Amino acid sequence: MKALIIILALVGVSFLGLIVFGETRNDQPKKACEKLPTFKSGEEPSEGDLKNWCPPGIASATEGLQARFAPDLDFKHPEELRSSQGLPFPIPTSDKKVRAAHIELTDGNAAILSDGGDGKLCLCRFGVPIDDRLFDNQCPDRWKDRHQQRVCKKGDDAGILPFGKDGGRIVLAAQPAATVTIH
Numbered sequence: 001m002k003a004l005i006i007i008l009a010l011v012g013v014s015f016l017g018l019i020v021f022g023e024t025r026n027d028q029p030k031k032a033c034e035k036l037p038t039f040k041s042g043e044e045p046s047e048g049d050l051k052n053w054c055p056p057g058i059a060s061a062t063e064g065l066q067a068r069f070a071p072d073l074d075f076k077h078p079e080e081l082r083s084s085q086g087l088p089f090p091i092p093t094s095d096k097k098v099r100a101a102h103i104e105l106t107d108g109n110a111a112i113l114s115d116g117g118d119g120k121l122c123l124c125r126f127g128v129p130i131d132d133r134l135f136d137n138q139c140p141d142r143w144k145d146r147h148q149q150r151v152c153k154k155g156d157d158a159g160i161l162p163f164g165k166d167g168g169r170i171v172l173a174a175q176p177a178a179t180v181t182i183h
Contacts, residue, residue, distance in 0.1 A: 070100035070160055072183060079182045080106070081172050088116065088169035089182060100160040101170055101182050108178030110152075112138045113161060116169045121159045123180070124152035131176050138173065 073091065081089045091101065105111050105123040110131040113121045122139040124130055130150045134143075147153075161170060172180060 070102075070162070071096055071098065073099055073101055073163075075183065080179060081170065081182060082179045083108075083111070083172050083174050083177050085172075086174060088171045090169050091163050091167040093167040094165055097165060099163050101163060102160055103158065103170070104181045104183070105157040106179050106181045108176060110134055110176045111178035111180055112173035112176070113180065114171045114173075115161050115163065116171055119161050121161050123159055123178075124156050126152050126154050126157060128152050133176055 074094075079089065091099075103113060103121060103123070105125060108125075109128045110122070110124040110133070112134065113123070120138065120140050122134050122143050124134065128151070130147055130152055134147075135150075147156075170182065172178065
């Protein structure tokens with residue numbers, strides 16, 4: 001029995017290695033993404049250098065796992081945020097470097113959220129045609145590229161917004177009308 005488990009583990013690791021190898025063979029991102037920017041030695045990249053860059057395919061393929069294991073905000077109870085309230089939801093400071101607000105669409109067909117800065121999250125209900133407002137400048141280009149057919153996919157009703165030590169706020173757009181739960 002132990003030999004079978006070891007063999008299965010080796011096959012799994014080999015399979016994962018092949019996926020990673022296949023994804024990383026081409027250094028340039030696919031689709032509408034720009035080429036990887038070149039950086040000068042000893043200098044940090046600027047935001048303009050990275051504006052249109054997309055992560056490698058393996059990053060988007062494992063997005064669900066990344067979100068599942070991201071450290072949460074440590075709320076005792078889930079919090080509810082309604083677009084009709086019009087108030088941002090405050091995220092307190094923490095000693096953790098990075099945390100993630102796990103957000104789920106609980107009422108309405110779509111929601112547009114932001115962290116008050118550049119971080120944006122668009123949610124929509126599975127199987128429902130996507131509201132045109134999500135294709136305005138409010139949703140990230142990567143999200144728009146994945147939803148060219150304008151129909152929401154399974155899992156599009158939940159997502160994460162990352163926050164650092166300083167905390168921040170979650171802003172839910174007034175339109176489309178929605179209610180989200182923050183975990």
